[in-house]
Amino acid sequence: MRLGVLDIGSNTVHLLLVDAHPGARPVPYASHKRPLQLVTHLDDDGAITDEGQRLLVEFVLEAREFAARHRARDLLAFSTSAIRESANGPLVLEHVEEQTGVALRELSGRQEASMTYLAARRWYGWGAGSLLDLDIGGGSFELAQGQDELPDVAVSVPLGAGRLTRDWLQTDPPAPRRVAALRAYIRDTVQDALLEFLPYGTPHVATGTSKTFRSLARVCGAAPSAAGPYAKRKLRRSDLSQLVQRLSGMSAADISRLDGVSALRAPQLLAGALVAEAAMEAFDLKSLRICPWALREGLILQRFDTLRFDTPGPLPAGPETYPQEPAGALVLAVAGESNGSASTT
Numbered sequence: 067m068r069l070g071v072l073d074i075g076s077n078t079v080h081l082l083l084v085d086a087h088p089g090a091r092p093v094p095y096a097s098h099k100r101p102l103q104l105v106t107h108l109d110d111d112g113a114i115t116d117e118g119q120r121l122l123v124e125f126v127l128e129a130r131e132f133a134a135r136h137r138a139r140d141l142l143a144f145s146t147s148a149i150r151e152s153a154n155g156p157l158v159l160e161h162v163e164e165q166t167g168v169a170l171r172e173l174s175g176r177q178e179a180s181m182t183y184l185a186a187r188r189w190y191g192w193g194a195g196s197l198l199d200l201d202i203g204g205g206s207f208e209l210a211q212g213q214d215e216l217p218d219v220a221v222s223v224p225l226g227a228g229r230l231t232r233d234w235l236q237t238d239p240p241a242p243r244r245v246a247a248l249r250a251y252i253r254d255t256v257q258d259a260l261l262e263f264l265p266y267g268t269p270h271v272a273t274g275t276s277k278t279f280r281s282l283a284r285v286c287g288a289a290p291s292a293a294g295p296y297a298k299r300k301l302r303r304s305d306l307s308q309l310v311q312r313l314s315g316m317s318a319a320d321i322s323r324l325d326g327v328s329a330l331r332a333p334q335l336l337a338g339a340l341v342a343e344a345a346m347e348a349f350d351l352k353s354l355r356i357c358p359w360a361l362r363e364g365l366i367l368q369r370f371d372t373l374r375f376d377t378p379g380p381l382p383a384g385p386e387t388y389p390q391e392p393a394g395a396l397v398l399a400v401a402g403e404s405n406g407s408a409s410t411t
Contacts, residue, residue: 067140068095068116068132069369071163071362074122074145074170076105076204076228077330081129082362083138085385088370092363098132100125100238101330104148105205107227113153119161126166142365144171146178147205147206147226151188175222181364183217188355195270198263200345201360202278202338204228209259211266211344218266221259225252227278227331227338235337238315242371249340256344263349272351274301275360278338283356284326285335291326303346310339 067087071386075079080099084092102125107118114122126143133141149155150172152323163169173181177203199217207225210217234240234248274283279301284290286309288299313321313336322332346354 067373068138069135069366070129070141071366072126072129072133072141072143072170073362074104074126074149075186076148076226077101077103079125079129080362081132083133083136084366086366086370088373090370092366092370096132096136098129100128103135103204103228104152105232108121108152109343111153112151114149114155114158119158121159123162123165126162126168126170130166130168134326139151140369141168141173142369143168143284144173144365146173146361147203147222147224147229150174151205151224162361164398175206175208176220176360178203178206178216179210179220179222181206181368182275182361183210183212183220183364184215184367185359185361185364186275187212187365188214188311189272189357189359190273190355196267198269198272198349199275199357200272200279200342200354201275202227202341203276204334207341207345211263211269219262223255224261225255225341227334227341230303230337230341231334238333239315240336242314245314245336245340248337249344252340252344253347256341256348260348267295269349272349272354273357274342275357278335279342279354281326281328281331281335282306282309282339282342283354285394287326289355295358298304300352300353301342301350303343303358306339306343306346310336312344337403 068083068085071082078099079102083095084095086092086093102121104114104118104122107115109115149158152158155172159170159172182201183199187197190197196211196213198211203226205226205228206222210220212218230248234244275377283301286301286305289297294341317335321327321335322329327335
C-alpha cells in the first residue's frame with residue numbers, strides 16, 4: 067500500500083509517500099516539499115495572512131495532485147504548531163479544506179510528542195528500555211519518555227528554533243546580550259518541563275529526532291545523510307557546547323556553509339543548539355543518539371497498526387488487499403494527563 071503523509075510544519079510543507087503494509091517497515095517512495103515558513107506570514111495579531119493562506123492552499127493542491135499521480139491509496143494530512151498557535155488557525159483549516167478538499171488534522175503538542183516518541187520506540191525496539199525522545203521543531207520543542215509503545219509523559223513547550231530566532235535573535239550575527247538572555251529563558255523553560263519527568267527516572271536511551279538534531283550532529287562530526295539511515299549517529303554534549311560558542315559569533319551566511327546545514331535553517335541553528343544544550347544539561351545527558359524516524363513515521367506506523375487491527379480474519383497476503391480508509395479514521399494516542407496511562411483522542 068502506498069501512503070502519503072502531508073506535514074504542514076513551521077519551516078516546510080512536506081509530502082512523503084511511502085510503501086508498506088501492516089507489520090512492515092515503511093520504505094520512502096517519493097517526496098515533495100517546499101520551504102514555506104508560515105511564521106513569516108503572520109500579521110500583527112498573530113493570524114496567518116491571506117498571502118500565507120494562498121501559498122498554503124497552492125501547496126496542498128500540488129501535494130494532492132502529486133499523491134494521486136503516484137497512486138497513493140491513502141493520505142494523512144496534519145498541521146503542527148504553525149497553524150495550531152496562529153490566531154486564526156481553525157479558520158485557516160476550514161479554508162484549506164474548502165479550497166482543496168483535503169482535511170488537515172491539527173495535532174496538539176502532546177500528540178506531536180507522543181507520535182514522535184512512537185517512531186523512536188519502533189526504531190530502537192523494546193531492548194532500548196526506558197526511552198527519552200527530544201524533538202526540536204520550528205515552533206515548539208517536544209519531549210517524551212516511557213517504557214512502552216506510548217510515552218508515560220509527553221510535553222510540548224514553545225521553544226521551536228524558528229520561533230526563538232524570530233523573537234530573540236533579530237540581528238545577524240546576534241548580539242551577545244540577546245544570546246545570553248535567550249539561553250537563560252530556554253534553561254528556565256526546560257527546567258520547568260523537567261519536573262514532569264522526574265518521577266520516571268533516568269532513561270536507558272536518549273535520542274534526538276528532527277532536522278535540527280541531525281544538522282547539529284552532522285556539524286559535530288556525525289556521518290552525512292549519504293551514509294544512509296542505518297549509520298549510527300551521536301551528538302555529544304561536549305561537542306555541542308563548543309559548537310554553541312562558535313555559532314554565537316557567526317553570520318547566517320557563514321553557518322549555511324557548514325556541512326549538513328541548509329540556507330533555510332542556518333539562521334535558526336544557534337537557537338536550536340541552545341535548546342539542545344539546555345535539554346542535555348537538564349537531563350544530565352553526555353550524548354544523544356540521532357534517530358532517523360520522527361513525527362511523520364510515527365503517524366505512518368500508527369496508521370498501519372489501525373489497518374492491521376481493523377481488518378477482520380487472517381491478515382491478507384499482500385498490501386493491495388487492504389481497504390482504503392480516510393485520514394480522519396486515524397486514532398492518535400497520547401500520554402495520559404496525570405497518571406502516565408495512555409488515552410486516545
